[in-house]
């Protein structure tokens with residue numbers, strides 16, 4: 001599968017603008033998966049802005 005950053009960036013809801021791979025979904029998923037985390041786009045806007053991508057924070061975010 002090919003990652004097309006220019007197209008992915010249009011749909012990226014991550015607000016961490018300093019990220020070096022923002023808009024590259026393949027690398028984003030791999031990075032967070034490797035850390036046992038979940039990419040920012042799975043969180044609510046409020047949860048995303050915490051920049052805490054942990055599974056525990058995801059569950060907390062979804063149960064609000």
Ligand code: SF4
Nearest residue numbers: 014016019022028040
């Ligand atoms: S979720 Fe993480 S890897 Fe993906 S764009 Fe945001 S900060 Fe970067």
